[in-house]
Every structure is written in C-alpha cells, then in structure tokens.
Amino acid sequence: MIQIPRTLFLASVLLLSVNGATWARSADSNAPQRPVIEVRDDLPRHSYNLDISVTALYETQNRGKLLALARQVAADTKADLKNYDIRDDNTVQEFYGLLGSVALLENDWQAYLDYLEKRKALESKEANRLTMGLAGSAVALTQLSDSPSQETFADTFQALVSALPYKTVEPNLKSLKGSTEILSRALVLGSLESNYQPVLDRNNGEISYDIAASLVGASFTFDHFLAVTDTINGILSDTIESNTIEKTDIWAQRQVTLDAKDKGTPVTLAVWDSGVDTDIFQRSGQLWINNKEIPDNGVDDDDNGFIDDVHGIAYDVDANKTTEILYPIGEFSKDEAELQLLIKGIGDIQFNVDSEEAGEVRRQLSSLPQDEVKTFLESLSIYGNYSHGTHVAGLAAEGNPFARLLVTRMTYGHEIIPKRPTLAAAHREAAMFLEVAEYFRSQGVRVVNMSWGGSLRSIEDALEANAAGKTPEERKALAREIFEIGDRALRRAISESQDILFVTSSGNSDNDVRFDEFYPSSYEYPNLLTVGAVDSAGDETSFTSLGNVDVYGNGYEVESYVPGGNRIPYNGTSMSSPQVMNLAGKLLALHPDLTVQELKTLIIDGAEEKDIPSRSIRLIDPKRSMELASKR
Structure with a gap:
C-alpha cells in the first residue's frame, strides 16, 4: 500500500485545472436497471494512445489531437453515466466536470453551464457549491454575451463574486486568489510533464482515463485562466479587502x-x-x-x-x-x-x-x-x-x-x-x-x-x-x-x-x-x-x-x-x-x-452537534x- 500524509502543503501549487471538478450521483427512478457501482474499483477501465509529448498537446498546431483525445474521453464518460448506476456523488460529479471541460474546448459555452448546474445540484458542501466553476462561468457567460471582451469578463466575474455570501465562501475565494499569484504556464507545464510524461514514455504512449481526464481538464488553465489571472486577482483582492471579517475562534x-x-x-x-x-x-x-x-x-x-x-x-x-x-x-x-x-x-x-x-x-x-x-x-x-x-x-x-x-x-x-x-x-x-x-x-x-x-x-x-x-x-x-x-x-x-x-x-x-x-x-x-x-x-x-x-x-x-x-x-x-x-x-x-x-x-x-446543509x-x-x- 502507499501511504500519503494528510496535510495540504501544495494545494495551490499542484492546482492544474482551476475550472475544477467535484463529483456527484445520478438517480433516475424511471431508468432501466443498470449494474450498480458501489466502490470505485468496479468502474470500467479505459485507456487511450497519445503519440505526442504531454506538453506538446497544448501547442496550437496540435489542437486537433487534444480535441480528439477529449472527445474519446467524453464518449467513454457518457457511456459510463448511461450504463452504470454509480452510487457516489463525487464520482458522477467528476464525470460532469470532465464533460464541462470538453464543452469549453469545443466552445460550447451553454453546454458547459448546463454541466456546471448538474455538478452544483449534487454538491453537499455549500461553499464549494457556491464557488464551483466561478472562472469558467465568467468565461462562458462572456462568450455568450453580445460583446465578448476582457471588460465583459471582468464585469461578469465581478457580478458573480458580488452575489456570493462572503462569510460562507471566504476561504475558497482566498484560495482562488492564491492560485492567480503563483500559477504560470511554465509551472503548469512542468507539473504535467513531471507527473505524466514518464508514464507516457514507459507505457509506449498509452494512458489511463484518469490521466487523460487530467490532461483534458488542464486545457482550461491554458486556454482561459492564465489570460485572466490579473483580472481575477484584482477583483478578489478588492472583495477580500472590503469584506474583511473576523471569524470567531471557537477552539x-x-x-x-x-x-x-x-x-x-x-x-x-x-x-x-x-x-x-x-x-x-x-x-x-x-x-x-x-x-x-x-x-x-x-x-x-x-x-x-x-x-x-x-x-x-x-x-x-x-x-x-x-x-x-x-x-x-x-x-x-x-x-x-x-x-x-x-x-x-x-x-x-x-x-x-x-x-x-x-x-x-x-x-x-x-x-x-x-x-x-x-x-x-x-x-x-x-x-x-x-x-x-x-x-x-x-x-x-x-x-x-x-x-x-x-x-x-x-x-x-x-x-x-x-x-x-x-x-x-x-x-x-x-x-x-x-x-x-x-x-x-x-x-x-x-x-x-x-x-x-x-x-x-x-x-x-x-x-x-x-x-x-x-x-x-x-x-x-x-x-x-x-x-x-x-x-x-x-x-x-x-x-x-x-x-x-x-x-x-x-x-x-x-x-x-x-x-x-x-x-x-x-x-x-x-x-x-x-x-x-x-x-x-x-x-x-x-x-x-x-x-x-x-x-x-x-x-x-x-x-x-x-x-x-x-x-x-x-x-x-x-x-x-x-x-x-x-x-x-x-x-x-x-x-x-x-x-x-x-x-x-x-x-x-x-462533541457539539452542528447542522450544516445536507447533514450534521x-x-x-x-x-x-x-x-x-x-x-x-
């Protein structure tokens, strides 16, 4: 077995897709009976072939290869959602997150927003639900507007942030702001290369679903997020400064x-x-x-x-x-x-x-x-x-x-x-x-x-x-x-x-x-x-x-x-x-x-019993x- 210490040292540094994916569960009482998945290990395995390096995948001339990989992964994801009754909210929500990432790659802005709503409906943590896909939403809404521009993005992102209950979402906004301050193209490419290129090389170009999904998800960072980090940082900085609150330390x-x-x-x-x-x-x-x-x-x-x-x-x-x-x-x-x-x-x-x-x-x-x-x-x-x-x-x-x-x-x-x-x-x-x-x-x-x-x-x-x-x-x-x-x-x-x-x-x-x-x-x-x-x-x-x-x-x-x-x-x-x-x-x-x-x-x-959304x-x-x- 592999032991991992449960301390968050590198939460921001290792963030590769700030579009984010949290997962959820599908349930349709009228759907035909499907095989039940009660543990992750029972999910089917999928693999893909990649004939270029991990970092080359994000070069303009290789856009077709990235899209081809994304569509293969999306097809398998949709098939699994259709064919299996997955009894885990996180897992299905991750699948919707992947499909949302593919929608962004294909410039299908409304599909992204639709998948995001499915994810939100299945998220049990209020702060995560409220801040899920903030940057992605602003990108999609900007592209659906009459005048897509940096100014429109800034106005849209500002409106989304202003509508949030600050006390609830403060830690998530601070974490997002932190990612804007340290993420760079070189850092993300270097992290992807370190994590996945050796796997690609050792397996003769074959990668698993999990790696393929990570590579597809990271495209949001390159396509959209890095270009607006200054805008996001500025809005979040102003929001945090003007809403500074002192939480009561109960401990x-x-x-x-x-x-x-x-x-x-x-x-x-x-x-x-x-x-x-x-x-x-x-x-x-x-x-x-x-x-x-x-x-x-x-x-x-x-x-x-x-x-x-x-x-x-x-x-x-x-x-x-x-x-x-x-x-x-x-x-x-x-x-x-x-x-x-x-x-x-x-x-x-x-x-x-x-x-x-x-x-x-x-x-x-x-x-x-x-x-x-x-x-x-x-x-x-x-x-x-x-x-x-x-x-x-x-x-x-x-x-x-x-x-x-x-x-x-x-x-x-x-x-x-x-x-x-x-x-x-x-x-x-x-x-x-x-x-x-x-x-x-x-x-x-x-x-x-x-x-x-x-x-x-x-x-x-x-x-x-x-x-x-x-x-x-x-x-x-x-x-x-x-x-x-x-x-x-x-x-x-x-x-x-x-x-x-x-x-x-x-x-x-x-x-x-x-x-x-x-x-x-x-x-x-x-x-x-x-x-x-x-x-x-x-x-x-x-x-x-x-x-x-x-x-x-x-x-x-x-x-x-x-x-x-x-x-x-x-x-x-x-x-x-x-x-x-x-x-x-x-x-x-x-x-x-x-x-x-x-x-x-x-x-x-x-212990004190505390009620929170969906449970205590x-x-x-x-x-x-x-x-x-x-x-x-």
Missing part, C-alpha cells in the same frame, strides 16, 4: 490545559507518522523513554527485536527497520531553512497573508523554469514529509504535561513518480503493521494517531506509472492483490489491539472514503475514531473527506512545531486528528481507568468531554 474557549500540579498519570501516546524531532519533546519532558535500552550503542539491549528504541521505532521507505527516528531529509537543491520558508509562504498565499515568505514564493515561482518544476515540487514534498510527524506530535502533546510521546516512524515517498508496488513490498509492509501494533501493545500505548492513508486506486496509479501489467485489467487485478495484503494486516493490527484507541484523519480529497476504499479512514472498528477538518469557526473545510467521519477538529491554519523548534501553521485533516488524540490523552491522564469504549464515547458525546457534524469540545468524564 480557544473549548481547550483544557493541564498543569503539572494536577493529579495526573503519565499516558503513553504513539505518534505513528514520518518521525519526530525528539529534542523538542525531551526538553518539555513529554517524550516516552524505554529505560531498558541503552542509547546509540547499536545493540538490542532489551531483546525486543528493535535496536536503540529509546524513544520509539522506525522503518524506512521499504518497510525495513532502521534506527533513524526522524525522516531523513537528505540532500536537496534547497536547504532546510529555505524549504521551511517556502512551505510557510505557500500557506500564506493560500490564505491571503501578505508576508515576507509569501513574497519570496511569488518571486521564485514567477521565474521558475519548466525544467526545474520537478525538483522544486519534490523538494517541498520531502520537507513536508520531514516536518509532518513533528507538527502532529506538537498538537498531540500541547497542554498535557503527562503526555509521553512514543515515536513510530514510517517513511512516505516524496517522488512525483512513486516506486513500483510489488507483492514482496506489500508483504514487508504488512509485517511492519503487525510488528508496530505488537510494539504498541507491549509498551502500554493507550492512543495512536495515524494522520496518513491511501487507497486502492493509488496503487493502481503507481503500477501504471511504472508500466506494470500488460493491460489495464491486469493492473487492476494486481493492485487489488497488493492492496488486500496490506489492508488485511492493518485491519488485523487495529482489531487485535482492543485496548488501544486508534485516531485517524479522514483525508483531504473531498471524497467518500468508503467508495474510494481509503485506508484506514474507511474502517469501522470500536477502537477507531475518524476525524474530519473544520476551520477556526467550526465551518466545514472544502477539502475534508466524507463518508465515515466520527468527529471534526480544527484543520485550518493550525500552528505547531517543525524540526528545529520553529512553529508554523499547516492545514489538513492531519492537523485535526492529533487534536482528538490530545483530548484522549488528557482524559486518560486524569482518568487512567477509562476503557477504550468509554474514552471514545466521552469524545463523541462531548460533531465538533469536538475538550472542555465538555472532560466535564462528562468528571461526572461519571
């Missing part, structure tokens, strides 16, 4: 801070992540210590199968044991300080913070050559992996002097083209899952945080990227076999650890984790909690995944430590999950006799959960 008043003078019991909390800078938590006295192990002597002193596991255990990218407890950042073209600056700058741009770091990111990206995009993106990715576990650990331990963090490092890949998944690697990873769970049990771990995950499709995509399998169906079968090896082991690791509460992030894909078979957020076990993300005011974020979420925490501009001890804000469900672990740790510190079921119940019952969600309330525990 500060809910927090509980324990004091060393409280009658608390040390509680062992495992941060199963990319590794942790242990110096930070050693200074605060919040680091778990294995007193049976002698530090740095290269010997397994306590004969438990792990060498030098003084503060925890670690595995490398191949799931082999290692003694390096912090993710090895290695040698890159940028040093650690510059990478930290860039990560913060990208976040600041995304959330409209005019900082020195944001200015530096704008400067670098505006002049970034196409052939340097891959190195730039992979540098940011490796720093994200390097800092991820430390950031999570800081949130897990904050305000709890009784927390004892046991570090468990797993290693995420940082390369745009992932390593080839194999059966042998899957068995090593499965063994790692079981070994880690046994270690947790043997060391008295009470709570484990897992701000990571993956899916069956991610394995299939990695197989395609490495030209594994002779046909799409063969890749599908191999992906399922590899997935199930790790899936069975991870399920067993959780189910056999009934005295441990596992807390996991739902994911940042705005998808149904059950339909997409995301692990572990799609699992349902009595000792597992899945956590989604809201913002500082408790409003649902645009990115948080759905389908199997127990409670929500703050996942928006959440500040914590990075290696070295600096503190910067990150975004994502990776940040909301350890806040639930933090609450669990505090409950156990004051009430060590709590069972896993009692602990889980206190967290859920203490539970926002954790540490203060109330602590009060309920005291009244037991």
Whole structure:
C-alpha cells in the first residue's frame, strides 16, 4: 500500500485545472436497471494512445489531437453515466466536470453551464457549491454575451463574486486568489510533464482515463485562466479587502490545559507518522523513554527485536527497520531553512497573508523554469514529509504535561513518480503493521494517531506509472492483490489491539472514503475514531473527506512545531486528528481507568452537534468531554 500524509502543503501549487471538478450521483427512478457501482474499483477501465509529448498537446498546431483525445474521453464518460448506476456523488460529479471541460474546448459555452448546474445540484458542501466553476462561468457567460471582451469578463466575474455570501465562501475565494499569484504556464507545464510524461514514455504512449481526464481538464488553465489571472486577482483582492471579517475562534474557549500540579498519570501516546524531532519533546519532558535500552550503542539491549528504541521505532521507505527516528531529509537543491520558508509562504498565499515568505514564493515561482518544476515540487514534498510527524506530535502533546510521546516512524515517498508496488513490498509492509501494533501493545500505548492513508486506486496509479501489467485489467487485478495484503494486516493490527484507541484523519480529497476504499479512514472498528477538518469557526473545510467521519477538529491554519523548534501553521485533516488524540490523552491522564469504549464515547458525546446543509457534524469540545468524564 502507499501511504500519503494528510496535510495540504501544495494545494495551490499542484492546482492544474482551476475550472475544477467535484463529483456527484445520478438517480433516475424511471431508468432501466443498470449494474450498480458501489466502490470505485468496479468502474470500467479505459485507456487511450497519445503519440505526442504531454506538453506538446497544448501547442496550437496540435489542437486537433487534444480535441480528439477529449472527445474519446467524453464518449467513454457518457457511456459510463448511461450504463452504470454509480452510487457516489463525487464520482458522477467528476464525470460532469470532465464533460464541462470538453464543452469549453469545443466552445460550447451553454453546454458547459448546463454541466456546471448538474455538478452544483449534487454538491453537499455549500461553499464549494457556491464557488464551483466561478472562472469558467465568467468565461462562458462572456462568450455568450453580445460583446465578448476582457471588460465583459471582468464585469461578469465581478457580478458573480458580488452575489456570493462572503462569510460562507471566504476561504475558497482566498484560495482562488492564491492560485492567480503563483500559477504560470511554465509551472503548469512542468507539473504535467513531471507527473505524466514518464508514464507516457514507459507505457509506449498509452494512458489511463484518469490521466487523460487530467490532461483534458488542464486545457482550461491554458486556454482561459492564465489570460485572466490579473483580472481575477484584482477583483478578489478588492472583495477580500472590503469584506474583511473576523471569524470567531471557537477552539480557544473549548481547550483544557493541564498543569503539572494536577493529579495526573503519565499516558503513553504513539505518534505513528514520518518521525519526530525528539529534542523538542525531551526538553518539555513529554517524550516516552524505554529505560531498558541503552542509547546509540547499536545493540538490542532489551531483546525486543528493535535496536536503540529509546524513544520509539522506525522503518524506512521499504518497510525495513532502521534506527533513524526522524525522516531523513537528505540532500536537496534547497536547504532546510529555505524549504521551511517556502512551505510557510505557500500557506500564506493560500490564505491571503501578505508576508515576507509569501513574497519570496511569488518571486521564485514567477521565474521558475519548466525544467526545474520537478525538483522544486519534490523538494517541498520531502520537507513536508520531514516536518509532518513533528507538527502532529506538537498538537498531540500541547497542554498535557503527562503526555509521553512514543515515536513510530514510517517513511512516505516524496517522488512525483512513486516506486513500483510489488507483492514482496506489500508483504514487508504488512509485517511492519503487525510488528508496530505488537510494539504498541507491549509498551502500554493507550492512543495512536495515524494522520496518513491511501487507497486502492493509488496503487493502481503507481503500477501504471511504472508500466506494470500488460493491460489495464491486469493492473487492476494486481493492485487489488497488493492492496488486500496490506489492508488485511492493518485491519488485523487495529482489531487485535482492543485496548488501544486508534485516531485517524479522514483525508483531504473531498471524497467518500468508503467508495474510494481509503485506508484506514474507511474502517469501522470500536477502537477507531475518524476525524474530519473544520476551520477556526467550526465551518466545514472544502477539502475534508466524507463518508465515515466520527468527529471534526480544527484543520485550518493550525500552528505547531517543525524540526528545529520553529512553529508554523499547516492545514489538513492531519492537523485535526492529533487534536482528538490530545483530548484522549488528557482524559486518560486524569482518568487512567477509562476503557477504550468509554474514552471514545466521552469524545463523541462531548462533541457539539452542528447542522450544516445536507447533514450534521460533531465538533469536538475538550472542555465538555472532560466535564462528562468528571461526572461519571
């Protein structure tokens, strides 16, 4: 299986089609019975041949080839919508998004608007529905007007934005503004080339539906968006400036801070992540210590199968044991300080913070050559992996002097083209899952945080990227076999650890984790909690995944430590999950006799139920959960 940390480091940088595609479900009671699709893996596979390079596809002389590819993909999309009853709103909505992109390519402006309305009708998140296809709508309406021009586009876009309830859509507008500040033709071409050209080369010009759909969708950026970024930026800047609002931060008043003078019991909390800078938590006295192990002597002193596991255990990218407890950042073209600056700058741009770091990111990206995009993106990715576990650990331990963090490092890949998944690697990873769970049990771990995950499709995509399998169906079968090896082991690791509460992030894909078979957020076990993300005011974020979420925490501009001890804000469900672990740790510190079921119940019952369009969600309330525990 392929693990992905659930933090939004590059949300703006990796945006390739700002026209956007979110997905939906079709339902027609009068239609004849069709095969039901209840998981993504049951969708049919389609493939296409491309006889030119990815970047050449967007050259004027190759317009015919782009249109031919788009029409092939559209035909398959329409056939799937007609022939299958797809039980997932996100998936059908993505299909409508693809058809809308093709309509724009063909200058069929009204068809684009019609598909957009279908997508909006099926969108459950209000902010996403309201801002869906803003730029695309303005383009289409401008072209349908009596006098298509830049001025007409500006007036149209202004009217669309002015009609929106600003308080609801503020984060989405800021994110769109951020994309106008960093996207360039070279950046988008470089990203497409890095992601897809190796796949094209290794598979002799054959690409899957997903890649073809991405290439078709990116045409909007080249055809329309890049030409109006200054206009969009200006309108959004004025809108944001004139509507500046201070959202009420609901989290500060809910927090509980324990004091060393409280009658608390040390509680062992495992941060199963990319590794942790242990110096930070050693200074605060919040680091778990294995007193049976002698530090740095290269010997397994306590004969438990792990060498030098003084503060925890670690595995490398191949799931082999290692003694390096912090993710090895290695040698890159940028040093650690510059990478930290860039990560913060990208976040600041995304959330409209005019900082020195944001200015530096704008400067670098505006002049970034196409052939340097891959190195730039992979540098940011490796720093994200390097800092991820430390950031999570800081949130897990904050305000709890009784927390004892046991570090468990797993290693995420940082390369745009992932390593080839194999059966042998899957068995090593499965063994790692079981070994880690046994270690947790043997060391008295009470709570484990897992701000990571993956899916069956991610394995299939990695197989395609490495030209594994002779046909799409063969890749599908191999992906399922590899997935199930790790899936069975991870399920067993959780189910056999009934005295441990596992807390996991739902994911940042705005998808149904059950339909997409995301692990572990799609699992349902009595000792597992899945956590989604809201913002500082408790409003649902645009990115948080759905389908199997127990409670929500703050996942928006959440500040914590990075290696070295600096503190910067990150975004994502990776940040909301350890806040639930933090609450669990505090409950156990004051009430060590709590069972896993009692602990889980206190967290859920203490949460505030909040009604939002189409459903209700539970926002954790540490203060109330602590009060309920005291009244037991």
